[in-house]
Amino acid sequence: MxxxxxxxxxxxxxxxxxxxxxxxxxxxxxxxxxxxxxxxxxxxxxxxxxxxxxxxxxxxxxxxxxxxxxxxxxxxxxxxxxxxLERMPTVFDQILFDGDENRYPIAQGYDNFVNELLAYFPDEGDALRKYVTDLQETCRAFPLYNFEDKQTYPPYVLDLSVKRYFDSLTTNEKLKSVLVGANFLYAGEELTTPFYVHALSINSYILSAFRCVxxxxxxxxxxxxxxxxxxxxxxxxxxxxxxxxxxxxxxxxxxxxxxxxxxxxxxxxxxxxxxxxxxxxxxxxxxxxxxxxxxPVSISSFSVHLVLIEKKISYRSSNLFYHRDLNSVWSAAGYSTANWPAMYMLSMTEDKQNVGYADTITALTYMRFDEVREWNDTFNTVTKIGFRGASYESFKQQKLNQMIAQIEKEIPHLSTTIKASYTSTPLSYRDYIGSFEGSLYGPLKDxxxxxxxxxxxxxxxxxxxxxxxxxxxxxxxxxxxxxxxxxxxxxxxxxxxxxxxxxxxxxxxxxxxxx
Missing domain, CATH: 3.50.50.60 (FAD/NAD(P)-binding domain)
Incomplete structure (x- = not known):
């Protein structure tokens, strides 16, 4: 043929x-x-x-x-x-840490971004203004980012580490952790991630942030x-x-x-x-x-998808990025079983029939493929249905319970408001998306x-x-x-x-x- x-x-x-x-x-x-x-x-x-x-x-x-x-x-x-599309609120992300009652705001618009954080870091105005300037200059070094046809990148852009950049920006450890608090968006690692990866990932959201309806x-x-x-x-x-x-x-x-x-x-x-x-x-x-x-490839993810009982959970229009402590911003991908999850990203959708209340929650955290390797030879999608076995279902339920327990520190009594729950593991991402070992973002940058x-x-x-x-x-x-x-x-x-x-x-x- x-x-x-x-x-x-x-x-x-x-x-x-x-x-x-x-x-x-x-x-x-x-x-x-x-x-x-x-x-x-x-x-x-x-x-x-x-x-x-x-x-x-x-x-x-x-x-x-x-x-x-x-x-x-x-x-x-x-x-x-x-x-x-639906524009997100001015403060579109919030960064939170265990034991800290503050919800540190990440805002749309460079002036808004600086001013919102100044309320929490009044002595860091110079650092915040330098940060947004450096974001823009780094992004300009990538021609296609700005719809230009130049093809070369300045060498200093490629070999500047995100850790070295923030250490030179400020000595305020909490501010550093806040500024990299959304690094789940690029699976940043302290010892390898270049600053340009951070800049290209974060800058466009500060320009403007939207959800898809x-x-x-x-x-x-x-x-x-x-x-x-x-x-x-x-x-x-x-x-x-x-x-x-x-x-x-x-x-x-x-x-x-x-x-x-x-x-x-x-x-x-x-x-x-x-x-x-x-x-x-x-x-x-x-x-x-x-x-x-x-x-080497970036780490994978464990995802929790919750359908909520009506009129139980107040809707939050900003995404939440939770971290166990200031250090876990960079070490969360290297978690131990005992301290998992060390971070999560959480977003809600609003119940249009009951405005002001959430009808779904999605929460994601890091998960290494090694945790699901014993089921490596199984395969399951809509078109190729397979069963990974009772042990896999038990594993997912255990992880779901751990995630909900962690989220309940921020959203009390969440477990009593859940109508239905669904989970995805690195195997789900591997089978549906086709990424190696369910990698979130492909090969690591170093x-x-x-x-x-x-x-x-x-x-x-x-x-x-x-x-x-x-x-x-x-x-x-x-x-x-x-x-x-x-x-x-x-x-x-x-x-x-x-x-x-x-x-x-x-x-x-x-x-x-x-x-």
Whole structure:
């Protein structure tokens, strides 16, 4: 059977693959996405329980005010005007520590950000103002962050550690912990994380913070709609299991369903480790193959999703980032069983029938894959239902109880208000998202050897490219930029950015990083 032929095959429909697909389709390429799951979108997926919608990975978005970076990218992709968004309150995050009655505010807008924290740190005005200036300058060093076509990063940006930066900023240990209190957004580690990872992750939320109404899956649905508008195709239940190589190039891919798809170009939106293993070491230089496969990845997550009894829990519109103490801001990923969870991120949705009350809670914390390794050989998704056994269910229940007990320090009597509860482990993320060992954010970044830990969008096979959180940055903004960066490798950086800027109105392109 002859393979179905396209110009571009994209393996995996996470955000990076969807962005790449729309960009290439807008350039006139015949594009096809192959997705293994029942739902497009990777971390954009949502699921429904008890008639309530829960997000898999999109809990809030930044940079979506007119003229800001994600607004520009989503406008070019044709989805901005159709997104249903809700602006978060001025104080969109709160940082809290055991034994401290304060809820330290993280606010939208640089002036608001500084002024809100000054109320708690009145002697740290210079440090706070320097911090927001340094955030902006660091982000400006990354051209695509600001919709520019330059391609070089100043070396000082890559090799500055987040720990060294904050130690030079202030001697106030509590302020340091507050400023890195949301580091669950990038799984920061004291000894390795570069400051630019912190800056790129945090800055866009300070620009502006929004929630997706009825979940982040609307982003993937709109991108699929846009792809089809430009003649592209997208197929579910098509898990790529093999890449065929002919004369040093990928000729076609084969799916578990037995179908074959050929193309001139292939973009992998799956974990680079998986892609390399599927292709085989013999098609790559040994040093390249082994470097990618040996890269350490960020830790995974345990998630709790709660459906609440009506009119029991007051709604909080800000996200909460809890830490056991000031040190656990950096050490939470290295938890011991006895002190788990050392941190959590918590968000609520409001009951629209009972305004002022919450109807769901989602709480996430770190979990190492080793905790679920005994069930490593099991697999369970909507399309491939499997049972991991009673011991796994018992493990999840134990962890759920520990999480609820910890959250009850902040929300008393929570356990008596729960109508239904659901949990996800690193195995869930591995099976549904396809990330190695359920990694939250792909390969770790290390300021000690920045180039070793970077994966280029362009692989060592001439017609194979990578995109997604395994390349460049993670998060909605980071992966969107990464998808554009992958296409820029194919189309040319100057050409693509010029084309994107030309397609937007002058109002959309007036980049604003002050409020």
């Amino acid at each position: 002859r393979p179905t032929k396209f110009d571009v095959i994209i393996v995996g429909s996470g955000l990076g693959g969807l962005v790449s697909a729309v960009v290439m389709a807008k350039q006139g390429y015949r594009v096809c996405i192959l997705e293994k799951n029942n739902q497009f979108g990777g971390n954009l997926q949502t699921f429904s329980r008890n008639k309530k919608i829960f997000d898999t990975g999109v809990h809030y978005l930044g940079g979506l005010d007119r003229g800001q970076n994600l607004f520009q990218y989503f406008s070019y992709l044709g989805i901005m005007s159709s997104l249903k 009825n979940g982040g899956s609307q982003i993937s649905k709109l991108l699929i709609r846009e792809l089809k508008k430009h003649g592209g195709k997208a197929y579910k239940h098509q898990e790529v299991i093999k890449y065929h190589v002919t004369e040093g190039k990928i000729s076609h891919v084969e799916t578990a369903a037995g179908d074959r798809y050929a193309a001139d170009l292939f973009i992998s939106n799956t974990d680079p480790k998986l892609t390399l293993r599927q292709i085989g070491q013999r098609h790559f230089r040994k040093v390249y193959f082994e470097r990618i496969l040996s890269l 300021y000690n050897d920045p180039l070793r830990y970077m994966i280029s969008p362009k692989s060592k096979i001439p017609n194979l490219y990578f995109t997604g959180q395994g390349v460049n940055m993670h998060g909605i903004l980071g992966v969107t930029i990464g998808g554009v960066a992958t296409c820029a490798e194919i189309l040319g950086h100057n050409y693509l950015i010029h084309h994107m800027r030309q397609s937007l109105s002058s109002d959309d392109l007036t980049f604003s990083d002050t409020q």
